[in-house]
Amino acid sequence: MRKSLKIILALVAFILALYFSFYTESLSERQLKEQFKEFNPAQVVDYCWEHKLEDLVRHAIPCEEFFAGLQGDAKSYAERQGKVLGIGSNYFFVMQAQAEISSVDEHNLYLILNRDVKATIPLVNIFSNLARDASAWFNPDDFQNTMDFNALSSYLNKKILQEVLAPLSERFSPGVRIEFVAAVEVNITDLPLKELVLIPYKIEILS
Amino acid sequence: MKNNFLAILLAAVVFFALCLGLSSCRGGKKKVKGKDKIAVVISTLNNPWFVVLGETAKEKAIELGYDAVLFDSQNNPSKETEHFDNILSSGYKAVLFNPTDANGSVVNVKAAKKAGIPVFCMDREINDSEAAVSQILSDNFSGCVALGQYFVKKFDGKGNYVEILGLVGDNNTWNRSKGFHSVVDNYPQLVMLAQQTADFDQNKAMEVMESMMQAHSNIDAVFCGNDAMAMGAYQAILAAGKAGRILVFGFDGSQDAVNAIKEGKMEATGMQFPKTMARTAAEFADRYLKGDRNFQKKVPVAVELVTPENVHKYGAFEKLE
Numbered sequence: 001m002r003k004s005l006k007i008i009l010a011l012v013a014f015i016l017a018l019y020f021s022f023y024t025e026s027l028s029e030r031q032l033k034e035q036f037k038e039f040n041p042a043q044v045v046d047y048c049w050e051h052k053l054e055d056l057v058r059h060a061i062p063c064e065e066f067f068a069g070l071q072g073d074a075k076s077y078a079e080r081q082g083k084v085l086g087i088g089s090n091y092f093f094v095m096q097a098q099a100e101i102s103s104v105d106e107h108n109l110y111l112i113l114n115r116d117v118k119a120t121i122p123l124v125n126i127f128s129n130l131a132r133d134a135s136a137w138f139n140p141d142d143f144q145n146t147m148d149f150n151a152l153s154s155y156l157n158k159k160i161l162q163e164v165l166a167p168l169s170e171r172f173s174p175g176v177r178i179e180f181v182a183a184v185e186v187n188i189t190d191l192p193l194k195e196l197v198l199i200p201y202k203i204e205i206l207s
Numbered sequence: 208m209k210n211n212f213l214a215i216l217l218a219a220v221v222f223f224a225l226c227l228g229l230s231s232c233r234g235g236k237k238k239v240k241g242k243d244k245i246a247v248v249i250s251t252l253n254n255p256w257f258v259v260l261g262e263t264a265k266e267k268a269i270e271l272g273y274d275a276v277l278f279d280s281q282n283n284p285s286k287e288t289e290h291f292d293n294i295l296s297s298g299y300k301a302v303l304f305n306p307t308d309a310n311g312s313v314v315n316v317k318a319a320k321k322a323g324i325p326v327f328c329m330d331r332e333i334n335d336s337e338a339a340v341s342q343i344l345s346d347n348f349s350g351c352v353a354l355g356q357y358f359v360k361k362f363d364g365k366g367n368y369v370e371i372l373g374l375v376g377d378n379n380t381w382n383r384s385k386g387f388h389s390v391v392d393n394y395p396q397l398v399m400l401a402q403q404t405a406d407f408d409q410n411k412a413m414e415v416m417e418s419m420m421q422a423h424s425n426i427d428a429v430f431c432g433n434d435a436m437a438m439g440a441y442q443a444i445l446a447a448g449k450a451g452r453i454l455v456f457g458f459d460g461s462q463d464a465v466n467a468i469k470e471g472k473m474e475a476t477g478m479q480f481p482k483t484m485a486r487t488a489a490e491f492a493d494r495y496l497k498g499d500r501n502f503q504k505k506v507p508v509a510v511e512l513v514t515p516e517n518v519h520k521y522g523a524f525e526k527l528e
Contacts, residue, residue: 124393145378
């Protein structure tokens with residue numbers, strides 16, 4: 001009996017030692033980490049755009065649900081559905097909607113969402129970290145310093161201008177209906193919403 | 208023989224029991240263990256922003272049950288190292304740290320880590336993502352993107368400006384400048400006439416602004432990397448009789464800046480929340496000392512743009528309820 005107990009204990013110890021000697025991670029996560037080793041913002045962003053955009057678009061929040069959620073207990077809704085980077089009142093969402101273009105100028109196109117919320121999509125310059133932070137593709141912990149982390153935004157913003165907006169820019173005109181999936185930022189202490197800036201990950205012309 | 212031995216043993220047991228009982232009864236009180244100590248190391252206490260950061264961190268640490276001591280590095284990396292040498296040999300359990308230099312301060316944090324003392328950086332980061340347990344930082348880049356957009360709108364994309372930078376060894380200086388330029392550089396009719404550092408210091412900024420105005424008579428605006436320098440720049444502008452003609456933009460959200468915006472002396476600032484950063488750092492240290500090891504390495508804290516349109520919502524370094 002004693003001998004068999006010793007054998008069982010030894011076996012358990014061996015299995016535990018084996019378990020803690022290895023760890024598993026998905027191939028895609030490993031490949032993503034490899035991209036970060038020698039920092040090249042273009043490579044990192046391009047990889048995520050190619051492998052994660054479809055999933056981001058698929059999980060976008062429908063417009064009606066987004067506005068309804070913010071009209072109720074906005075903080076709880078934002079904590080459930082939005083993303084926040086660190087500490088603050090600004091939450092990021094990825095929203096899907098259809099809307100008619102109300103006007104266009106050389107810098108922006110303008111829409112009305114949810115009856116009375118004015119939305120702007122920039123056509124020439126995209127600033128801020130909105131697209132980066134709403135995507136949740138990047139964790140600041142993975143970067144040596146915040147300057148590297150911010151470099152991702154510069155590249156991602158350029159990519160959106162060149163690949164999402166530029167090909168369609170000549171077709172944007174008042175009355176045209178579009179469908180889009182876009183990054184949105186909401187400060188939950190500044191509600192109700194009156195204006196939004198949308199940074200699109202995807203746009204289609206419907207009519 | 209056996210009886211003698213038992214008697215001696217019994218006497219010894221009674222003696223030790225009496226000793227224990229007497230020591231616990233002395234003065235009617237139990238001996239109380241001293242509080243753990245936390246060090247709060249601040250880059251400089253010569254700037255009100257950092258005074259708020261340091262004092263808040265200290266107060267929060269005391270509130271959480273620790274003794275807390277404030278150390279002033281006087282913007283001097285050598286002084287900072289002396290403080291760390293002291294901290295490492297004096298039984299401190301944690302450090303709430305505002306570095307003097309993103310690269311130079313790494314060695315101090317690593318030394319503390321090696322000694323088993325966790326370090327939590329506040330406001331300024333170090334260029335090492337593993338040395339500190341956590342770094343609680345303002346999102347300076349986003350804050351200055353918003354400031355840059357407001358700047359462009361204010362001038363309708365045309366004008367001449369100068370920039371006064373902070374300490375060149377501080378990543379915050381470059382995050383702010385890059386955030387600002389990421390917007391403004393897209394407008395070729397917004398021309399930067401000069402760019403110079405004043406080390407985040409009000410008096411130095413006044414001198415820098417004076418010399419910039421002597422070199423360039425057509426300045427429309429000045430963007431300063433912090434509010435102390437913005438105040439210094441404003442003093443120079445006022446003395447030159449150009450108040451209202453050269454618009455002033457800063458960053459921090461100090462009481463002076465908030466008042467200056469209300470009075471029309473400044474155009475905008477980026478409000479940081481040093482109290483939030485300081486309290487978070489102290490809370491993290493408390494959690495760590497109680498056994499928690501699950502911390503984000505970088506915790507950005509949002510910055511909010513303060514302009515004449517919304518200044519009524521803000522006090523010094525905070526949003527009013």
